[in-house]
Amino acid sequence: MIRSETSFPVRYYETDQMGIVHHSNYIRYFECARTVLLVDCGCPIETCEKEDGVTFPIVSLECRFRYPAKMGDVVTAVATVETLPTARLQIGQAVYNQDGVLCAEGKVVLGFLDKRTGRPVRCPERILRCFEEHING
C-alpha cells in the first residue's frame, strides 16, 4: 500500500455560515493528499502533465462526512493506493482533525487522458513504474 498525508490549518474562507468547513472543501482536501501521494511516488502532477502528456480527470468520488472540521483545526488529509493503476486509479481518502477524529472519508477514482488527443488512455508506463516501486515500500 502507498500512503501519503499532508497537514494544514483550516482556512477561514473554507468555513460557511454553519460555522464549519463547507463540505465541498473536504473534496479539495482529498485532492491535496493525492497531490502529495503523486509527489511521494516520484511523479508529481505537473510533471505528468508536461512530460507524460497526461492529465488525471476524476471519474467518480464518494464521501461520507463524519465530524465537522472547524476554524482553528489543523487537519490531516490522507490518500492511499492499494492496487496498481490500469485505465483507472483508485484512491482511498480520509481527513482527520488534530485530535485524530475522522472528519470525512471516501474513495476517488481517476482516469488518464492523453493531453494531445483528449482521449482516455491506460496509465503511462513511467507512471505505472513509479507506483510499482512504491506500492510495496
Next chain:
Amino acid sequence: MIRSETSFPVRYYETDQMGIVHHSNYIRYFECARTVLLVDCGCPIETCEKEDGVTFPIVSLECRFRYPAKMGDVVTAVATVETLPTARLQIGQAVYNQDGVLCAEGKVVLGFLDKRTGRPVRCPERILRCFEEHING
C-alpha cells in the same frame, strides 16, 4: 417527485489548468440546485436556519463525472427528491451542459441539526409539510 433546477454560466475561476471545470465545483453546483429546491418547496435554507433553528449538514455524497463542462458553457444543475425526509433527506443530483449532455450525476444525503444544541434531529414538522405539499405536485 420534486424536481428543481437552475442554470448559470461556468465561471472562469471554476476552471483548472486542465482547461475544464474543476471536479469540486460540480459538488457546489449540486448545492445550488438544492438551494433552489428548498426555495421551490417554500422553505429556503436561510429561513430554516433562522426560523426552524435547523441546519442541513451533509451526511454523504457520491458523484460520477461524465463529461467536462468548460468555460463558455451554461450548465443546468438539477435536484430531485422522491421520498419524504425523516432523519435524513436524500437528493438526486445532476448537471447538464447547454446541449443537454450529462456532465455529472450523483446523490447527496442531508441530515438535520438543531442549531442550539448542535444535535441531530428529525426533519422539523414545518419543513416536512413543505415537502409533502410539493412531492406530488
Next chain:
Amino acid sequence: MIRSETSFPVRYYETDQMGIVHHSNYIRYFECARTVLLVDCGCPIETCEKEDGVTFPIVSLECRFRYPAKMGDVVTAVATVETLPTARLQIGQAVYNQDGVLCAEGKVVLGFLDKRTGRPVRCPERILRCFEEHING
C-alpha cells in the same frame, strides 16, 4: 462607456462563519461581470484565448467593501469600461444586492499576454475593434 451586468443568487458555500459572503467572492463576482462584458462586446474570453491566442492576466485590483451580501440575496455584478484598451484594460466594478444597495466597488486592471510566447502584448487589433464598436453605443 460600455456597461455590462449579471445577476445571480448568493451561493451557500460563498458564505463564511461570519454569516456573510466571504470578501474573496466579490473579487470573483467582479470577474463574472467582466466575462459578460467581454461577451457583450463580441469577444468572449474563450474565443480570445483560442482565436486571438491571448489571455488576460490581472495586473492589479482594488476593492472597497460597503455592505455585506448574505444568503438569500440576489446580487448584480457590474463591469464598466470608459477608455479603450492599450497594453492595459481598466475596468470599473461594483456589486449590488437586490435592494440596489452597493455591496462592493472597485477597479481591476488587466493586461494582455501572448499565449504562445507568454509575453505581454498590446491589446490585439480584433479585440480593440470590438471595444471601439461598443464604447460609444
Next chain:
Amino acid sequence: MIRSETSFPVRYYETDQMGIVHHSNYIRYFECARTVLLVDCGCPIETCEKEDGVTFPIVSLECRFRYPAKMGDVVTAVATVETLPTARLQIGQAVYNQDGVLCAEGKVVLGFLDKRTGRPVRCPERILRCFEEHING
C-alpha cells in the same frame, strides 16, 4: 512591526485554465497570513469571535499581481502590521514563491464588528494589548 508568514504548496483547484493560480486565490493567501499573524499575537480569530464577541469584516483591499504562482510552487504568504489598531487595522500583505520571487503584494484594511449588535466598534482592549505586546517585539 509585527510580521507573520506561512508557507504552503499551491493547490491544483487554485489554478485556472491560464495554467496559473487564479488571482482571487492570492486574496485568500493574504487571509491565511493574517490568520497566522493573529495567532502569533496571541489572539486567534476564533477566540476573538467567541470570547471578545468581535468579527473582523474587511473594509478594503488592494493587490498588485507581480508574477504568477503555478502548480508545484510552494508559496509564502506574509502579513505585516506597523501601527496599532484603532477602529481599523491596516495590514501589509505579500505572497512569494519558493525562489523568493514576489508574486503579489497588497494592503488590507479590517474593521471590528460587535457580533451581538452587528455594529462597528473600536478594537477591543484585549486584542489591542495583544498587538501592543508584539509590535515592538
